[in-house]
Amino acid sequence: MNILFAASELSPFAKSGGLGDVLGALPPVLKGEGHSVSAVLPLYRGLRERIPGIRATDLFLQIPMGTTVKEGRVWEAEAPGGVRLFLIEQEEYFNRAQYYGENNADYVDNAARFFFFSKAVVEMARYLDPAPEIIHVHDWQTGLVPAVVKARGLPFKTVFTIHNLAYQGSFWGIDFPLTNLPDSFFTAEGVEFYGYVNCMKAGIVLADQVTTVSPRYALEIQTEIYGCWLDRVLQEQKHKLTGILNGVDYATWNPKTDPLLPANYGPAALGGKGACRKALLESFHLKDDGAPIFAAITRLAHQKGIHLIQEIIEGLLWQDIRLVLLGSGDPAAESYFSSLAARYPGKVGVWIGFNEELSHRVTAGADFFLMPSLYEPCGLTQMYSLRYGTLPIVHETGGLADSVKDYRPDLSAATKDGTGFRFSPCSGQPFWDACQRAMALYRNKVELNRVRKLGMKEDFSWTQSAKGYETVYRRALAS
Template sequence: MNILFAATELAPYAKTGGLADVLAALPAALRGRGHSVACVLPLFRSIRDTLADLRPTDLVLHAPLGEGRHSARIWEGRTDRDVRLFLVEKDEFFDRTYLYGRPGEDYADNASRFFFFSKIIPLLARHVRPAPEILHLHDWHTGLVPVFVRSARLPYRTVFTIHNLAYQGVFWGLDFPLTNLPAEYFTPEGIEFHQHINCLKAAIVFADRLTTVSPHYAQEIQTPEFGCGLDAVLRERKYKLSGILNGADYSRWDPSRDPLLPMPYSENSLGAKQISKDRLAKQVGWEPFRAPLFCMISRLTEQKGIQLLLDVAPELRKEGDHLVVLGEGDPGWEEKLRDLARAFPENIVVHIGFDEAFAHLLLAASDFLLMPSLFEPCGLTQLYALRYGTLPIARETGGLADTILPWDPATGRGTGFLFSSPTSAAFFEAIQKARTVYQNLPCLETMRREAMRQEFSWDRSAAAYEELYRGMLA
């Protein structure tokens, strides 16, 4: 099959979250299964600065944007996994420091930026050879593509993947002329939602198939609690919605062959985790210790349950446990975490930013990964943690519920610790269960080995998408 992916992130060139990891891995996995696959992204400044194999083509595409007419040159390159890549060059829109705006705020012209990008995608598809049969679109930035395909009666099947329903691409109704669509599209049956343009709703209504990134999340988003206002729209279209679990990239996240660790290890050499813990302690300025080490590797947003972490962290410190937080996001949460680390420097370290090498060392060194998410469409960090024998303590939601087997005290089996209620009391109770297991070395090692044997490869995810594509083409 011939598939053209369209998104705004692709690791390691343009990344703010898990979307970038999906676009790095899924097209490569499908290409490995014999399909013709290409990706199209905006030519962001970060891509221009980091992608070595990049060259301009002679192809210049033109699209209206309201009363104006804009053009974009297409660049071509290949990713580090040898996937063909097309980049849409329009410096006025994309040559900026941030992808969407400074942390916590959006660029004022995001409607123009991503409406234009969405118009270029089907225009580019006409020039790609072999001609794509399927346009696989990701998140709200490409949400208008199925509308443009439908309105122009173009010969493409569209798949739209919802990575996080909370981010919908909502703009004033006054921006509707920028779409250049007929007026009948700005209705409750079309892309209008409470007098605004809603790009995610547009994709839900007009795409041929909808997917999201875990089976559990596909069910959750059809409820008022998790539907972010779109639950009724999704329930009406549940016939075309499916949940396909994201995968883990074991070529990068495997402790048995990880060059970023002081000593690689497997389920048969778990003692080497302590070597990583000693290295980490030295790196952050602690003396070597044998107490439990908890970590959190996350975007720092309300969704990730940062308040729950702030609530329980003083109790961890009282018990003599250690905590390391790695991430960046909302400046308010960043400052609260910095205050916490300043208050308890002998037990708590907060590293603002993202450091790939430090993330690998931290996962290998830690005993437990904290993921108290209020909601979690899939989550990738828990998949990596399982392979490193680092047991997740997580809220039972979305992909966390699909990938973590809760500890059973009767049998001592499980791969992590789940809690249901989004409260600090429930979170701390799960932490106490983990501490109980930590004090029982045979049980701890049994759980670690079972966690490391879990298999969430991208090849399995690619096979599920393959089946979905075949059904569409049939």
């Protein structure tokens, strides 16, 4: 198949979260399976200097934006895995300090910026040789692509992936003329949603197939609790909705070969994990008396369940655990955890910000990984922690429920083969109880190592995910 990926992020060139990771990993795997794969993203500030071998093409796109026309030039480079990469240059829209906004505020012209990008993707696709059969678009920033394809009667099939339904690209109805779509598209069957242009809804309704990043999340977003007001729309479109769990790049996240660790290890030889634990405690100046290490690498936000960690953590500290936290976000949460480290010296280590090397060392050195997210479309860090023998403690939602098997040997023989700890509902007492179950397992080192090895052998590689996408592409082509 000929597949063109379109998104606002692609690792390692442009990344603010999991979206960039997916676009950096999935296209090369599909290319390795024999498909013709290319990708396109905006030419953000600094990319010309950072992308090796980038070159300008002779293709200039004339894109109508309401009553005016904006020009975009196409650049070309190579993405990871030999994937052909196109970049759309438009200085007015993309020569910015950040991708979406600054100082915790979105850019006021984001509607125009990403309407332009969506239309430029479709226009560029008309000139590619060979022409793409599938245009696979991701999140609201490219949600208008299926609408443009349908309005122009073009032969491309479109697949739309929802990475996080909460961010929808919803703009005032007065911005609709910037789409240059026929008025018939500003209806309940099209891009309109309660008087707004909703790019997420546009992708869901008008794409040939829709996916999201875990099977559990595909079900959850059809409910009022998780549907972010689009649950009815998703129920109507469920015949074309598929949940496919994101994959993990095991070339980067593998304790056997990870160059960022003080010692390497694997399920057949766990000794190096002890060395990683010792180094982690030393780096945060924490006491090493055999107490379990609980860790969190997270955005400090309500959605990530930070308030639940705050609710139970001091009780756990009185039970003599160690806490290592790496993250940033809400200023009040940053202040709380910084003061917690000051009040519990030798027990709590906190790093406000993000550090790639440290994230690997924390994942390897900890015993348990805290992810009490209120909702989590997929999540990757729980899959990383499983591969590193660090047992995740997760709220039973989305991709967390799909990737972590609950260890409850007190309930049945089947749950003895669990790989972590799940809790529900998402509140303090069930979270506390899951942590107590983890501590009970920690006291039985033989059983602890058995469960660690089970988690380390789980396979969440992109090869598995790619098979699911191939099936969706075939459905789109047959529709």
